Amino acid sequence: MTGGIRAPLVALGAIVTREALRFVRQRERFLAALVRPLVWLLVFAAGFRAALGLSITPPYQTYIQYETYIVPGLCGMIILFNSMQSSLSLVYDREMGSMRLLLTSPLPRWWLLFCRLAASTAISILQVYAFLAIAALYGIKMPAVGYLAALPALVVAGIMLGALGLALSSLIKQLENFAGVMNFVIFPMFFLSSALYPLWKMAESSKLLHDICAVNPFTHAVELIRFALYGEFNAPALGWTLLSGIVFLALALWGYDPARGFIRRKA
Amino acid sequence: MTGLSVRNLSYSYGSKRALDDVSFSIAPGAFSALLGPNGAGKSTLFSLLTRLFTTEEGQIEIAGHDISREPRAALAKIGVVFQQSTLDLDLTVKRNLSYFAALHGISGRDARTRIDAALERLDISDRAGERARDLNGGHRRRTEIARCLIHSPSVLLLDEPTVGLDAASRKAITDYVHELSRTDGLTVLWATHLTDEIADADRLLVLHQGRLLQDGIVGDLRGAAPLSDYFLAQTGAAA
Structure with missing residues (x-):
């Protein structure tokens, strides 16, 4: 029944479908996922356009408007928030008991967790492309090849941030504690990155903050997406993002290991 | 081969001993x-039997x-x-079952046939298209048993x-699982704290404070006393 490749693929299809159905049911979640970056793009960026001068830095070949600069960062923001939303739904599933159904399946646990990760990433990518389409209508267009080249970058970023969410979900004891994730994970990760301002700009203000931004995995996920959107490849960003993803994934697998992880105290 | 065998099983939450050297086996x-x-x-025993928890103290064979x-x-x-x-309360009964089937690698026509048969057996075929949220407690439990x-x-x-x-749903579900055990040869471990769910011919395991106090056929163990009195005497004496 569970031997071979067929059974794991059947489970993957079912888990992705379930998450997609859940997402479609929650229309306000889709709207919120789009409204959040659009507010940044249409309101915040318009206000900061005059205040922030941007020099020519790769992958840009010429001076760009601030709105253009923050689009990749807002793509990263969508993935970051969606990953944390997925992490929240894992904690909810655990509290409601349906996580037990997943964890008592005869398929390997690492595969089941990967399926959840894949589902969350797929939903994030749909949201990112919806956002990019609206940005294009607003006049911020990428090279045609960029939209295609961004896909693998979005997958890598989605897996890395999803793995972080998975690891966090194994650490969070109760749904109520999830607010802490917003304060201590999402906001610092987002603001201490190159999503809203280039790192050289941060270095002008504080060397320490620049260094923190430089090691923040989210910075590298954003840069990976930024370069890909212009059809370019950023090897160091890919390396950092992959490395961070592997570490977060290992933490998540440890967290969900019934013999060692935190899940044993509360499954 | 036994249906279910537990040998010298122990489990602790920190310093608190939840299960202490529990052993029993149930025939197929x-x-x-x-x-x-x-x-x-x-519940700790069930978490160990389903591998939500693991322990190095003891052995479980299924x-x-x-x-x-x-x-x-x-x-x-x-x-x-x-x-x-x-x-999943937002999914229909059928989708809940097909999701579970997929977690066991079953899909397509095979899954549909099994799901229809399970719904038929539990007499809830007419509820297949309803969301689980809209079912009453008894039907939700039936759905879980079908699943x-x-x-x-x-x-x-x-x-x-x-x-x-409610009492009627409890009796219906208890009777049905007893029948499943008889007709399909399923090994059943039914955890409860309600003595009226247990028949005289059933095997009884009395668990109290993590230790297995009694293991035998209900009728033999309780003698002339009602099972509830026997149970209270056992757990009261051990307290």
Whole structure:
């Protein structure tokens, strides 16, 4: 029944479908996922356009408007928030008991967790492309090849941030504690990155903050997406993002290991 | 080969001993009731039997498969109904069942045939298209029992499956699982703290404060006393 490749693929299809159905049911979640970056793009960026001068830095070949600069960062923001939303739904599933159904399946646990990760990433990518389409209508267009080249970058970023969410979900004891994730994970990760301002700009203000931004995995996920959107490849960003993803994934697998992880105290 | 075998099983939450050297075995096709007051260790035992928890103290075999050495083979043989409902309330009954089937690698026509048969057996075919949220407690439990039969398990684990149900639903579900054990040869471990769910011919395991106090046939153990009195005497004496 569970031997071979067929059974794991059947489970993957079912888990992705379930998450997609859940997402479609929650229309306000889709709207919120789009409204959040659009507010940044249409309101915040318009206000900061005059205040922030941007020099020519790769992958840009010429001076760009601030709105253009923050689009990749807002793509990263969508993935970051969606990953944390997925992490929240894992904690909810655990509290409601349906996580037990997943964890008592005869398929390997690492595969089941990967399926959840894949589902969350797929939903994030749909949201990112919806956002990019609206940005294009607003006049911020990428090279045609960029939209295609961004896909693998979005997958890598989605897996890395999803793995972080998975690891966090194994650490969070109760749904109520999830607010802490917003304060201590999402906001610092987002603001201490190159999503809203280039790192050289941060270095002008504080060397320490620049260094923190430089090691923040989210910075590298954003840069990976930024370069890909212009059809370019950023090897160091890919390396950092992959490395961070592997570490977060290992933490998540440890967290969900019934013999060692935190899940044993509360499954 | 036994249906379910537990040998010298112990488990602790930090310094608190939840299970202490528990051993029993259930023959294939036997219905066994695990009776214990709240906090006896029943749910911890179920978490170990379903590999939500693992322990190095003791051994569990399910249909001949050691759960620590062959977890996948062991889990494939188990059908489980947890105390807390595990239905996705926003999915229809049928989608809940097909999701579960997929987690066991069953899809397509095979899944549809099994799902229809399971719904038919539990007499809830007419509810297949309803969202789980719209079902009453009894039908939700029936759905969960139908779901746990889809992959043709040989061992059924039910952790207080009648909690929160009215008397009629409790009786219907208890009778049905007894019948499943008789007609399909399923090994059943039914955890409860309600003595009226247990028949005289059932095997009885009395768990209290993490220790197995009694193991035998209900009629033999209780003698002339009502089972509730016998149970209170056992757990009261051990307290």
